[in-house]
Amino acid sequence: MPSFDTVLEPNLVEVRNAVDQASKEIGTRFDFKGSSAKVEIKDKEVTLYGDSDFQIGQVFDVLNAKLSKRQVDARFLDAAKIEKIGGDKVKQVVTIKAGIEAELAKKITKAIKDSKIKVSASIQGDTIRVQGNKRDDLQTTMALLRKEITEVPLSFNNFRD
Incomplete structure (x- = not known):
């Protein structure tokens, strides 16, 4: 996945x-x-x-x-x-700042859930893992997070097919 x-x-x-x-x-x-x-x-x-x-x-x-x-x-x-x-x-x-704090993590997961994109977000320590069936959905989620979360410079890594 x-x-x-x-x-x-x-x-x-x-x-x-x-x-x-x-x-x-x-x-x-x-x-x-x-x-x-x-x-x-x-x-x-x-x-x-x-x-x-x-x-x-x-x-x-x-x-x-x-x-x-x-x-x-x-x-x-x-x-x-x-x-x-x-x-x-x-x-x-x-x-x-390093690592996503709990409050910001909740805000990110809420933004992902409210967007109705078919992906799931789970908080794992100070990172958030986003999983989906399609690569396009993941890329749409990245664009959404760049647009919605402006108070911190999020980066995305560990992209897997």
Whole structure:
């Protein structure tokens, strides 16, 4: 039976490269000289540091530009609130989304069921397996999900006949 998996997977190597490039640019830019502006990455969390909310915004813009040059979708980023860390310094933690959460998985399966396409969707951990009798139905389902689910960049893999 033909099937495919719907996943939410960022390219973490490209994310790390973008963070490294952003860090280099922040170190050389004139408007960041003498400030505490920097970017760090640990696992799936990027931490932005700066002297003010405005500077954090500028650091985030630099990071976003580097990510877009490396074809990493900005919708993978989930920015938390800016928090003070002593003195006049601030930081912001940006989480990189990976894996489909339960709420989004339910929304995806509901969209597939409401479409009346003859496929079945099942939640399997942080992926969603979609099965159908015809390859055309699966391709129609992919198009539907690209159109309906816009808050995250879904990708489709493990396509089998």
